[in-house]
Amino acid sequence: MTIKIALTKGRVEQQVVPLLEASGIDCSGVRNKGRRLIFNEDPNFQIILVKGPDVLTYLNNSSVHIGIVGSDILAEQNNPQYAMLDMGVGKCRFVLASTRDFNPQQVRRKIIATKYPNITKRYFQSIGEDVEIIKIEGSVELAPLIGLADAIVDITETGTTLKENDLHVYAELQPVSTKLVVNRLAVKQYRPEIKTFINKLQEAQKNLGV
Numbered sequence: 001m002t003i004k005i006a007l008t009k010g011r012v013e014q015q016v017v018p019l020l021e022a023s024g025i026d027c028s029g030v031r032n033k034g035r036r037l038i039f040n041e042d043p044n045f046q047i048i049l050v051k052g053p054d055v056l057t058y059l060n061n062s063s064v065h066i067g068i069v070g071s072d073i074l075a076e077q078n079n080p081q082y083a084m085l086d087m088g089v090g091k092c093r094f095v096l097a098s099t100r101d102f103n104p105q106q107v108r109r110k111i112i113a114t115k116y117p118n119i120t121k122r123y124f125q126s127i128g129e130d131v132e133i134i135k136i137e138g139s140v141e142l143a144p145l146i147g148l149a150d151a152i153v154d155i156t157e158t159g160t161t162l163k164e165n166d167l168h169v170y171a172e173l174q175p176v177s178t179k180l181v182v183n184r185l186a187v188k189q190y191r192p193e194i195k196t197f198i199n200k201l202q203e204a205q206k207n208l209g210v
């Protein structure tokens, strides 16, 4: 049986490929990919490279058995599949951030810019605040700087982007890391194969100190 994996391209791919290799999977094709998107170098695995939000589309339609994706995306999309392993990489956290003069107690209804409207909505609901949310596709940090929003909800890792744009953290939301999720049918049909794969990944995590 060939295990089919949808891997998030970009940051997640960079951090996960060494783990896959350490667990014995040939990722030479992914490493030298050019513009290719499907990789069959390893006879037991097929890897496809997709954008984060599309991982769950392939997984939910049973086009792949396994997805490797950030918990930010799982939380935003309310994913119904099994998260079976924390990959221990792609670690960052959600924060509420804004300019120095932002007043979290402001009377006027706040405008919040974010790539993650559902996570933002849930956070403000949890603290009993009604806010207006503006969806942004990237470089979210710009929004409070040019007056589009009062603050942002975004992920930060090193804090460099916030610092270089003179933005400050006003609240810490949830942590983020890369997860391995398995299609519900695949869990039932291919339990031994998937279990073996996860065991090898856990061994690789130990060996690489992840």
Ligand SMILES: Nc1ncnc2c1ncn2[C@@H]1O[C@H](COP(=O)(O)OP(=O)(O)OP(=O)(O)O)[C@@H](O)[C@H]1O
Pocket (backbone or CB within 6 Å): 008, 009, 010, 011, 012, 052, 069, 070, 071, 072, 073, 090, 091, 092, 138, 155, 156, 157, 158, 176, 177, 178
């Ligand atoms: N600063 C970060 N530090 C660690 N992990 C991050 C960071 N930013 C994003 N991630 C993780 O990587 C995933 C995808 O990030 P990446 O930047 O490669 O794609 P993207 O945001 O879609 O960017 P692009 O549109 O430029 O490809 C996110 O869903 C998140 O889980």
Ligand SMILES: O=P(O)(O)OC[C@H]1O[C@H](OP(=O)(O)OP(=O)(O)O)[C@H](O)[C@@H]1O
Pocket (backbone or CB within 6 Å): 137, 138, 139, 140, 141, 154, 155, 156, 157, 158, 159, 160, 161, 162
């Ligand atoms: O705390 P840092 O280490 O600086 O990382 C944080 C940045 O990383 C992500 O952006 P990404 O690089 O994915 O680009 P984007 O703004 O286009 O989403 C995130 O949206 C922040 O902008």
